[in-house]
Amino acid sequence: MTFRFEILHRSTKSRARVGRIHTSHGIIDTPNFVAVGTNGTIKGLDNEMVDAIGLQLMFCNTYHLLLQPGTDVVKRAGGLHRFINRKMPIITDSGGFQVFSLAYGSVADELKSRGSKKNEGHVLKINEEGVLFRSYRDGSKVLLTPESSIAAQKAFGADIIIPFDELPPYHIDAGKLRSSLERTHRWEKRSLDEHLKNPEGQAMYAVVHGGIDSELRKQSCNFLSNLPFDGYAIGGSVGKNKGEMSAMLQEAVPRLPEEKPTHLLGIGDLDSLEALVPLGIDTFDSSYPTRAARHGMLLTRLGNLKIGKAEYANNFQPIEQDCICSTCQNFSLAYLHHLFKAHELTAYALATVHNLTFMVEMMKRTRQAIADNQI
Amino acid sequence: MTFRFEILHRSTKSRARVGRIHTSHGIIDTPNFVAVGTNGTIKGLDNEMVDAIGLQLMFCNTYHLLLQPGTDVVKRAGGLHRFINRKMPIITDSGGFQVFSLAYGSVADELKSRGSKKNEGHVLKINEEGVLFRSYRDGSKVLLTPESSIAAQKAFGADIIIPFDELPPYHIDAGKLRSSLERTHRWEKRSLDEHLKNPEGQAMYAVVHGGIDSELRKQSCNFLSNLPFDGYAIGGSVGKNKGEMSAMLQEAVPRLPEEKPTHLLGIGDLDSLEALVPLGIDTFDSSYPTRAARHGMLLTRLGNLKIGKAEYANNFQPIEQDCICSTCQNFSLAYLHHLFKAHELTAYALATVHNLTFMVEMMKRTRQAIADNQI
Numbered sequence: 001m002t003f004r005f006e007i008l009h010r011s012t013k014s015r016a017r018v019g020r021i022h023t024s025h026g027i028i029d030t031p032n033f034v035a036v037g038t039n040g041t042i043k044g045l046d047n048e049m050v051d052a053i054g055l056q057l058m059f060c061n062t063y064h065l066l067l068q069p070g071t072d073v074v075k076r077a078g079g080l081h082r083f084i085n086r087k088m089p090i091i092t093d094s095g096g097f098q099v100f101s102l103a104y105g106s107v108a109d110e111l112k113s114r115g116s117k118k119n120e121g122h123v124l125k126i127n128e129e130g131v132l133f134r135s136y137r138d139g140s141k142v143l144l145t146p147e148s149s150i151a152a153q154k155a156f157g158a159d160i161i162i163p164f165d166e167l168p169p170y171h172i173d174a175g176k177l178r179s180s181l182e183r184t185h186r187w188e189k190r191s192l193d194e195h196l197k198n199p200e201g202q203a204m205y206a207v208v209h210g211g212i213d214s215e216l217r218k219q220s221c222n223f224l225s226n227l228p229f230d231g232y233a234i235g236g237s238v239g240k241n242k243g244e245m246s247a248m249l250q251e252a253v254p255r256l257p258e259e260k261p262t263h264l265l266g267i268g269d270l271d272s273l274e275a276l277v278p279l280g281i282d283t284f285d286s287s288y289p290t291r292a293a294r295h296g297m298l299l300t301r302l303g304n305l306k307i308g309k310a311e312y313a314n315n316f317q318p319i320e321q322d323c324i325c326s327t328c329q330n331f332s333l334a335y336l337h338h339l340f341k342a343h344e345l346t347a348y349a350l351a352t353v354h355n356l357t358f359m360v361e362m363m364k365r366t367r368q369a370i371a372d373n374q375i
Numbered sequence: 376m377t378f379r380f381e382i383l384h385r386s387t388k389s390r391a392r393v394g395r396i397h398t399s400h401g402i403i404d405t406p407n408f409v410a411v412g413t414n415g416t417i418k419g420l421d422n423e424m425v426d427a428i429g430l431q432l433m434f435c436n437t438y439h440l441l442l443q444p445g446t447d448v449v450k451r452a453g454g455l456h457r458f459i460n461r462k463m464p465i466i467t468d469s470g471g472f473q474v475f476s477l478a479y480g481s482v483a484d485e486l487k488s489r490g491s492k493k494n495e496g497h498v499l500k501i502n503e504e505g506v507l508f509r510s511y512r513d514g515s516k517v518l519l520t521p522e523s524s525i526a527a528q529k530a531f532g533a534d535i536i537i538p539f540d541e542l543p544p545y546h547i548d549a550g551k552l553r554s555s556l557e558r559t560h561r562w563e564k565r566s567l568d569e570h571l572k573n574p575e576g577q578a579m580y581a582v583v584h585g586g587i588d589s590e591l592r593k594q595s596c597n598f599l600s601n602l603p604f605d606g607y608a609i610g611g612s613v614g615k616n617k618g619e620m621s622a623m624l625q626e627a628v629p630r631l632p633e634e635k636p637t638h639l640l641g642i643g644d645l646d647s648l649e650a651l652v653p654l655g656i657d658t659f660d661s662s663y664p665t666r667a668a669r670h671g672m673l674l675t676r677l678g679n680l681k682i683g684k685a686e687y688a689n690n691f692q693p694i695e696q697d698c699i700c701s702t703c704q705n706f707s708l709a710y711l712h713h714l715f716k717a718h719e720l721t722a723y724a725l726a727t728v729h730n731l732t733f734m735v736e737m738m739k740r741t742r743q744a745i746a747d748n749q750i
Contacts, residue, residue: 044720069713085705330423330460338444345419
């Protein structure tokens, strides 16, 4: 089955729409939340559990998988789906985000924290060809280029792949941002050309750049819209606060082809989802709900709940009375509080199951609200 | 349903027997392995998963549960089974083992490592009444006596409970070992009396002491056999090596009532199980298989497999071809190798599922072999 995006309903109240992305590994109902499984696993869960929760799209990081276990292993396993035993759709990024986070350091990390400080490597050279860096795993030199990123993503075989791009730091002067954008566009074109030699049922989403410079974002939207990408991801520095991000997105989204799916990279907190779904963004990836879970922050319809608080020690109710997740079906707040206090691994898994289920169910309600023209 | 032990078959080849322990939470087929879930969870798994694996008896530690979440919380939850959502049988110990490990330190730890170095508390006083110690959690003083241990174990409501005993260090002179044994016997009698005021369907196993002093072990077997315990656990210092342990057990086990179940405390490695089942021991608790799993040591019928070895990076077979566990059904050695290399929490859970299933299946085969008079 080839990739296809179908819009089922357009809200009369906003640019929000209900849709369906068809892939060879099944459907992604949109708008939807995309959980991050950097190394090919949602931390603490196995992929059978993740399928059971109904998470329709999982985000894996090419940078991490390239270094460990490496492209060859995944290829020999028969692709990422088979390697990690995931039956539903996967999206991979290009590796660019992590490599440039190494090069440009903490500003990008602050604005959009992904990857891990522990995994620091070392960038040796950046030029038109690509980026040469040293692997944090074995010290070997790795050259990441549009062509090598796409080769890796072809070996992984995710349903949706991302062209190689540069992530400039947030604090950059206008001239350098423009040069970076122009190079990113050349790299994305090279990535697309490489991809189209052998599409193999994969879809490629462009990454719109331009930082928070309104003119450059416009240029980026225009340039990329004229290329035959299957969808559009919004990346780069999306602003230092929600106001900047929202202003940028309000300008950018309407400049992208309306009939193609739109993804926002690295943003998935609840406030942002509520604010940005009405702009017409279809998918959002973020490690927020899973990371929050491991820190004992549980998502509920009444707001976040910090399970470590003393008030939960004697509360024998589930996290949410009407939640369908296996954690709420089987375990109480008091037990979860106890497991967190005792630093038990089980705590992280049970909390993650709940938060992920919460996101899946919340997005179902969001789609219904759009269908009802309430969003 | 009251506690009952039924012997189904006695081997013609050894003292091994196949039996069934009936409890109000179901049957424990014997001989069997008992996994340790110190804080009310097998590390990395939830209790629904543990039930599904078919682990018939789980060992929880009174010392840990007493300090966190505390007796009141478990009582208010409706007992340990409900608190942790375990439907199958549970055994709790008296707390004595951990408290005396604090007092006497590393020798006992070396011989029979349980508990965690991180959780060190501080023993303030040991006398005929019991042990006064300081909680590592909140610094409060806690008095553990035969009566208070049994009160806690009544609140927890495990199917099998253990009288309060002293764990003397391995290096102790004969006179002190004798005094310790006598006090332990007085404490066990007090524990039994306390228990029998209100048995509530719980069974109490005595703990046979005497270290590796043949005469004292004999005295302990005789003294405890004359009291109406429901079963017999062998505890204390069981020797500094397997030879000492085996010699001690060969003398001790035949001195215990043959119609009652026999448990060996804290021993459950594969070699010991093979050597000791023929002596007529019915149940064995150990954290070995679960701890080994978290260290990447996977149990197989062909011996232990260290998943971190490079040779598994490209092995797309399951851990064991014919294993029924969900890890082997769904994931390859290469994926597990990758998850361990990436220090993913999921690795520990998947390995634990396998090792626990291995133990359950291995004990099934052992029971069959006894039934066939091959053991």
